[in-house]
Amino acid sequence: MTAESDEREVAVGNDEGEPEGEGSGRPLGSRAPHFIRRSRALHLSWQVVVFLVGLAVVALGVVLLPLPGPGWVVIFAGMAIWATEFVWAQLVLRWTRRKVTEAAQRALDPAVRRRNIILTTVGLVIIGVLAAVYLERYGFVMPWNAN
Incomplete structure (x- = not known):
């Protein structure tokens, strides 16, 4: 070459x-x-x-x-x-x-970030409320104490 x-x-x-x-x-x-x-x-x-x-x-x-x-x-x-x-x-x-x-x-767009933060917060609040309702209704039992 x-x-x-x-x-x-x-x-x-x-x-x-x-x-x-x-x-x-x-x-x-x-x-x-x-x-x-x-x-x-x-x-x-x-x-x-x-x-x-x-x-x-x-x-x-x-x-x-x-x-x-x-x-x-x-x-x-x-x-x-x-x-x-x-x-x-x-x-x-x-x-x-x-x-x-x-x-x-x-x-990275500020509007999208704000929307994602709001959606995440709302989702976490919903999960927290559902967990609280479940614990209020059924209580918390450690897995090794469950029969």
């Missing part, structure tokens, strides 16, 4: 000529090492391994959803693994990142 072709790879994003993503700064496509992308069979087996590892991580995240644990974080980690190799996963992660950023900005 010459210096001129190296400059072209940097400008285009990758040596396969895949288009760059909109407004992201990072090119779309495989992030596999060059020596792997050079061989079709090696690149295909690389993609299969990346897919299977990502699938295992996403499946673990799905299992963790109803259990105590960081289910969504693990799912997004699996998506990030897929995004190292597949354009569709890169696009999904970019869309998700944009939506999370927008939601965070909305949550």
Whole structure:
């Protein structure tokens, strides 16, 4: 490779000529090492391994959803693994990142924060009243004294 072709790879994003993503700064496509992308069979087996590892991580995240644990974080980690190799996963992660950023900005809005504080307070008052009614009616019995 010459210096001129190296400059072209940097400008285009990758040596396969895949288009760059909109407004992201990072090119779309495989992030596999060059020596792997050079061989079709090696690149295909690389993609299969990346897919299977990502699938295992996403499946673990799905299992963790109803259990105590960081289910969504693990799912997004699996998506990030897929995004190292597949354009569709890169696009999904970019869309998700944009939506999370927008939601965070909305949550910082003073009117939204005030509404959330009011709703939380009302919910806590309702739970407190229900707990007081229950305790008044049935009393409080320690679990080891219950028969």
